């Protein structure tokens with residue numbers, strides 16, 4: 345099996361996992377014939393998707409994961425780290441907030457992903473995309489796994505996330521990277537394509 349088909353198998357597992365959940369929002373299951381079942385089992389243990397997510401939100405989520413797995417070596421490492429962590433993360437959506445975030449309220453690791461929010465990088469005068477925003481929040485989950493998320497102050501924690509995860513992934517995706525966490529501001533990108541760097545009009 346090629347590495348890419350292995351990666352595609354992992355992404356298929358997200359779909360299969362959701363289809364097997366009580367939400368049952370997606371149809372047209374792809375047979376996960378090339379999924380390593382040990383990884384598949386782990387993915388189901390790690391990623392808990394909001395059962396109230398809309399089909400559009402889930403479609404964008406899978407599109408973002410596929411794009412990140414296919415194009416970023418660093419994201420593949422990040423993803424594998426999560427799969428083997430023995431930890432869980434709950435993923436929910438907020439289409440109107442204009443930013444994504446991660447928190448550990450109530451001891452529950454939660455990513456709130458805004459599928460059309462991205463960073464406009466000030467020093468480059470260019471936009472990132474919403475998929476990279478999702479990868480950024482995964483980076484915070486990695487900080488939990490590594491045991492220091494709760495012990496770092498806000499800004500050093502953000503800059504640590506940039507250095508370890510966001511910036512290497514941005515470079516691999518051919519996107520602009522931030523010189524620091526404050527290098528830029530949030531914008532809305534084209535809805536329905538988390539890989540888009542085009543700002544909404």
Ligand SMILES: [Zn+2]
Pocket residue numbers: 480484502505
């Ligand atoms: Zn952050």
